[in-house]
Amino acid sequence: MSGLGQTPPEAGAADDEGFRALVTSHARSLHRLAYRMTRNEQDAEDVVQEALLKAYRGLDKFENRSELSTWLHRITTNCAYDLLRKRVRRAEDDLPETDSEAGAVTSGLLSSTPGPDQTAHAGDIRRKVNESMERMSATERTAFVLRHYEGHTLEHIGQTLGLSLAATKQCVFRAVRKVRQDLEPLVQAS
């Protein structure tokens, strides 16, 4: 055989290889995060795609001091957060001015287009969690997902969202309150 490097792979193959390996390693965990935030499969895929594209384009911004997965999760969080805020803004634009009170704005609007899973296979828990999530603002939802499912500290969440620690706590408190309101009767009944 020839030595290494004497028969280079097809042009582009080496460049793509690292990216393929990256996607294989991380895409599903990014999808879990994106789905938990968007509660919609198609949106989750779009978020993951956008995040991976940003990662690819932003290679030179990655600091090797941090873990690659941490970096990718942060990008994905930001993409999902942006999507949630856009949904809320669209919803606000669609509402008459008198309905612009914050609670009313976010209620039922964050997941404006439920995916097929939500209509066909939604169990009680998922339906209730969806309802709670829909009542959360984009910031509350993001903070709750990062704290509850991803296990990030409140301090880290605050850094991600650009919030003070006190404001981050309040976001999580409000989110938990909404979850309890929706799920406590279900849990007690079971």
Next chain:
Amino acid sequence: MNALQHLTNNQLVLLYYREPLEEIGFDGHLAGCAECLARFERLTRVLRVVAQDDVPEPAGDFEARMTERVLAAVRSQGRGRLLPFPGRFQRAARVLAAGAALAACLVLAFSVGRHLGRVEEQTLTAAQTQERVLLTALGEHLGRSRVTLVELKNREVSMKDLKDLQLAADNLVTASRLFRAAAERAGEGQIAGVMEETERLLLRFAAAPDAEAKSELDGLRKRVDSRDLLFRLQVMEAQVEKREKTFAPSSSNRSL
């Protein structure tokens, strides 16, 4: 706090998430307060149920679809591959052919560059030129390391091939040590770190006795994936290339 005061709901949430409470004096309160304990258990039951909420798994071809979509998006926007491969490979081959001479140049160049970085402004042009040469060489080395890892990872090998592969890996380690030493002297810890990790992987395979070479190669392949090494090398290449293009010395005591 005194025994008559109970924990608030928010404090229970902080306890559930094992976040520090701002207020002092709550240690042991739960154990000694049946009311708060009952409220905490109710909260825990709800939040545990929420944690059980499953996420639908994407289809089996999810990774392939994501990869193709992203690469297609990158290409359609005219950027092509992030780092043009063939040119890099040819240049890398030339760099490695220089071998020991290049290594000597590197050491000298970094020393000169660091020295020049501290002296008066009119000599900076020479330092910048040295720096640019070094960036080019370093980028090429990173590119070659990545190509080598791709080949090690993907090539079907017979036992006879293993010796050649081990020798090639050993040569790359030797070159990498020189570049890494130069990078470390220049204060480029990130790049040096990735190079060191690459060296460790390669060395383990290169130094393996015949009977273990195949299993070491398999182990290397797994570790390359689990550590995202190919992508991280690509990241370093991109960073070096960016600085090469927009060349400007960042400070007087940094020569890379």
